[in-house]
Amino acid sequence: xxxxxxxxxxxxxxxxxxxxxxxxxxxxxxxxxxxxxxxxxxxxxxxxxxxxxxxxx
Amino acid sequence: xxxxxxxxxxxxxxxxxxxxxxxxxxxxxxxxxxxxxxxxxxxxxxxxxxxxxxxxxxxxxxxxxxxxxxxxxxxxxxxxxxxxxxxxxxxxxxxxxxxxxxxxxxxxxxxxxxxxxxxxxxxxxxxxxxxxxxxxxxxxxxxxxxxxxxxxxxx
Numbered sequence: 001x002x003x004x005x006x007x008x009x010x011x012x013x014x015x016x017x018x019x020x021x022x023x024x025x026x027x028x029x030x031x032x033x034x035x036x037x038x039x040x041x042x043x044x045x046x047x048x049x050x051x052x053x054x055x056x057x
Numbered sequence: 058x059x060x061x062x063x064x065x066x067x068x069x070x071x072x073x074x075x076x077x078x079x080x081x082x083x084x085x086x087x088x089x090x091x092x093x094x095x096x097x098x099x100x101x102x103x104x105x106x107x108x109x110x111x112x113x114x115x116x117x118x119x120x121x122x123x124x125x126x127x128x129x130x131x132x133x134x135x136x137x138x139x140x141x142x143x144x145x146x147x148x149x150x151x152x153x154x155x156x157x158x159x160x161x162x163x164x165x166x167x168x169x170x171x172x173x174x175x176x177x178x179x180x181x182x183x184x185x186x187x188x189x190x191x192x193x194x195x196x197x198x199x200x201x202x203x204x205x206x207x208x209x210x211x212x
Contacts, residue, residue, distance in 0.1 A: 007184045010129060011191070017122045018195045021115050022202040025212040 005045075012041035086209030095207045099200040101161040106203030119199050126192040127160050135185020136175025137167060159193025 020034025087095070087110065099106025104120030107113075138153035145151075158164050167173045173189075175182055205211040 007133070007181070011126075011188065014122045014126045015191065015195065017118055018199065021119060022198055
């Protein structure tokens with residue numbers, strides 16, 4: 001894992017696969033929901049990153 | 058909450074579910090022994106419950122996802138928590154151990170091999186810790202899913 005973004009992408013991908021499988025019945029629904037969760041993870045991370053950008057940390 | 062979601066919902070009769078336009082499936086509950094086997098198997102090896110219930114693709118994907126997350130957590134120098142001493146049962150360490158133990162045999166084998174101590178000074182140690190914790194917690198959810206499938210509440 002070479003970067004923070006790489007780690008969070010791997011985390012989002014693996015969690016999305018599990019969430020997609022256990023929350024939906026049909027394969028297409030599972031794929032759709034998994035993709036939604038994956039993209040949501042990434043967007044939330046980017047958004048939170050920009051919100052924290054001006055903070056003096 | 059739907060009546061079928063209740064823990065006391067009947068599991069002894071087949072149920073009809075509509076899953077699409079004009080498409081209906083019958084979910085047949087498994088025997089209590091098979092339900093128990095799926096749950097215990099799923100606790101020991103992620104995805105094994107689904108494999109026992111004939112959900113091959115789901116089982117393999119779940120197995121790969123949880124184990125990959127566990128291995129990545131170890132590779133990122135995350136630390137596994139060992140069971141707390143009797144004097145510190147009410148502590149964060151208990152919760153941490155509960156989450157770690159969720160991956161089942163992988164946890165036992167890793168601890169048995171003397172691995173999983175982690176490297177606290179590593180830059181990725183916090184990420185690794187999180188991967189290890191979430192891998193175990195995800196497996197608890199997977200076992201609940203296997204239980205629902207075995208009871209005939211889910212496809």
